[in-house]
Amino acid sequence: MEETRTVDVQTLINEHRFSRFQWLVFAMCFVIVLMDGFDTAAIGFIAPSLLSEWNIGKAALAPVLSAALFGLACGALLSGPLSDRCGRRVVLTLSVMLFGASCFASAFARDLGELTALRFVTGVGLGAAMPNAVTLMSEFSPDGRRATIVNLMFCGFPLGAAFGGFLAAWMIPHFGWRSVLLLGGAVPLLLAVVLVFRLPESIRYMVAKGTPAGKIRQVLMRISPDARFAHAFVMQESVKHATGEGGLRIVLSRPFILGSVMLWVCYFMGLVIFYGLVNWMPVLLKDAGLTPQRAALVAALFPLGGAGTVLCGLLMDRFNPNRVVAAAYAFxxxxVYAVGQAMGNIGLLMCAVFIAGVLVNTAQASMPALAAAFYPTAGRGTGVAWMLGVGRFGGIAGSFLVAELSRQQVGLPGIFTVVAIAGAVSCVALLIKQATGSTETAADVADGESLAH
Structure with missing residues (x-):
C-alpha cells in the first residue's frame, strides 16, 4: 500500500463492514430517539393525574398538550440550518441537553402556565434532536444499507413512547406524575455527558467544510485502519450543487425546490393521518357503539403498527425508495378507508386498523431516510429538519380536521374516507418527486471534488 494517498470517504465506508465504532454511533443516536419518543409521549401519560391534582377540566389541557407540538416544529426548523453551519455533533448534543433540562424542570412546575411554557421548550429540544440524529447516522452509514440502518434507529421512537406508557403506569401510583418527568429529564442529561466525550462529528460534514485532514483521519481510522495512509480526503456527492452553498440555499434552490416541497407535502399529510387517528380513534369507535375498553384496545393497534419499518428500509436499499414508500402510503x-367500512365486524375492524397502522407508520418512519438520501451533505441537516418541521403542522391539522368533521356530524365512513385521501396525496407527491428526476445516484456524478487536505 502507498504511504500517502487520497481517500474517498464514502467509498471507504461502503467497502468496510459496519464497525464497532459505527455501532457505537448508532447506539447513541438510538437512545436519543428512544428518549425523544418517551418525552414526546410523557404529557399524555400524566394528563389524567394533572386533571385530578390541579382540579382542571379537559379543555384546559389543550395548550399544554399542543405546546410540545409547536415546539417540535420550531426546533426542527431552527436546528437544520444550524446543523449545516455549526456541525451535527454540537447541535445534537445541545438539543439533548435542552430537552433533558426542560423536561426535568417540568417536574417542578407549580401550575399549568409554567408546565405549558416548559413543554414548549422541551418540544424545541426534541424537534432539534430527531433530524440531527437521522442526519448524523445517515452520514456514517454505507450507501447500500443506509435506509435500513436509519429506519432501524427510528424504531426507537415508538419503542420509547410504548416503554414510557408501561413505565408511567407503574411509576405514577408509586411516586406520582412528577417522577415520569424527572426520569424523562435525567436520562437525556446523563446521555448528553456521554455525547460530549464520545459522539464524533460526521465525516462527510467535515470533508464538506474543509476540516483539516488530521481530524478527519482520526475519526475515519476508527472505521478502517487503512485511513492512516491518507493525506487528503474527497467525497462523491449524489447530486451536484453550487460550491459554497449550504442550508436553506440548497433546499430551496432550483434543482431541489420541487423535491423539497413534495417531501413536505408527503410528511405533512402522513402526520394528518397519524395524529388524526391516534388522537380521535378511541372517541370515534366509542361513538360507533364499542365499549370504552374495546375502543381503546382497537385504537391501540394503530400506533403498534410500526413493525414494518426495517423491512421497508431493506426494500428501499434494494429498489427505488420513492416508489417503495409511495406504495406504502397508497396501500x-x-x-384507512377500509377501517371506516368495517364497523359492525370487530374482527375485520381490528385487522383493518392494524394493517393501516403498519402501512402508515412504516411509510412515515421511512421518510427521514428518504430525505437524507435526497440532499447533499452541505444541505442535508436543513433538508431533513425542515421536512420534519413542516410536517409537524400536519399533526396539528389532523387533530383539527377530525374534530371539525365530527362537529359537522360526518358519519364514520366519511371521516375515514377524508383521512384516507391524505395518504393518497402523500403517494402522489412522492411519485411526482420521482417523475421529475429529482433523485440521482452516485454514479450520475462524474467526478469527486477534493474538499479537505
Missing part, C-alpha cells in the same frame, strides 16, 4: 390509504 395505507386503502386500509
Amino acid at each position: 395505507g390509504a386503502v386500509a
Whole structure:
C-alpha cells in the first residue's frame, strides 16, 4: 500500500463492514430517539393525574398538550440550518441537553402556565434532536444499507413512547406524575455527558467544510485502519450543487425546490393521518357503539403498527425508495378507508386498523431516510429538519380536521374516507418527486471534488 494517498470517504465506508465504532454511533443516536419518543409521549401519560391534582377540566389541557407540538416544529426548523453551519455533533448534543433540562424542570412546575411554557421548550429540544440524529447516522452509514440502518434507529421512537406508557403506569401510583418527568429529564442529561466525550462529528460534514485532514483521519481510522495512509480526503456527492452553498440555499434552490416541497407535502399529510387517528380513534369507535375498553384496545393497534419499518428500509436499499414508500402510503390509504367500512365486524375492524397502522407508520418512519438520501451533505441537516418541521403542522391539522368533521356530524365512513385521501396525496407527491428526476445516484456524478487536505 502507498504511504500517502487520497481517500474517498464514502467509498471507504461502503467497502468496510459496519464497525464497532459505527455501532457505537448508532447506539447513541438510538437512545436519543428512544428518549425523544418517551418525552414526546410523557404529557399524555400524566394528563389524567394533572386533571385530578390541579382540579382542571379537559379543555384546559389543550395548550399544554399542543405546546410540545409547536415546539417540535420550531426546533426542527431552527436546528437544520444550524446543523449545516455549526456541525451535527454540537447541535445534537445541545438539543439533548435542552430537552433533558426542560423536561426535568417540568417536574417542578407549580401550575399549568409554567408546565405549558416548559413543554414548549422541551418540544424545541426534541424537534432539534430527531433530524440531527437521522442526519448524523445517515452520514456514517454505507450507501447500500443506509435506509435500513436509519429506519432501524427510528424504531426507537415508538419503542420509547410504548416503554414510557408501561413505565408511567407503574411509576405514577408509586411516586406520582412528577417522577415520569424527572426520569424523562435525567436520562437525556446523563446521555448528553456521554455525547460530549464520545459522539464524533460526521465525516462527510467535515470533508464538506474543509476540516483539516488530521481530524478527519482520526475519526475515519476508527472505521478502517487503512485511513492512516491518507493525506487528503474527497467525497462523491449524489447530486451536484453550487460550491459554497449550504442550508436553506440548497433546499430551496432550483434543482431541489420541487423535491423539497413534495417531501413536505408527503410528511405533512402522513402526520394528518397519524395524529388524526391516534388522537380521535378511541372517541370515534366509542361513538360507533364499542365499549370504552374495546375502543381503546382497537385504537391501540394503530400506533403498534410500526413493525414494518426495517423491512421497508431493506426494500428501499434494494429498489427505488420513492416508489417503495409511495406504495406504502397508497396501500395505507386503502386500509384507512377500509377501517371506516368495517364497523359492525370487530374482527375485520381490528385487522383493518392494524394493517393501516403498519402501512402508515412504516411509510412515515421511512421518510427521514428518504430525505437524507435526497440532499447533499452541505444541505442535508436543513433538508431533513425542515421536512420534519413542516410536517409537524400536519399533526396539528389532523387533530383539527377530525374534530371539525365530527362537529359537522360526518358519519364514520366519511371521516375515514377524508383521512384516507391524505395518504393518497402523500403517494402522489412522492411519485411526482420521482417523475421529475429529482433523485440521482452516485454514479450520475462524474467526478469527486477534493474538499479537505
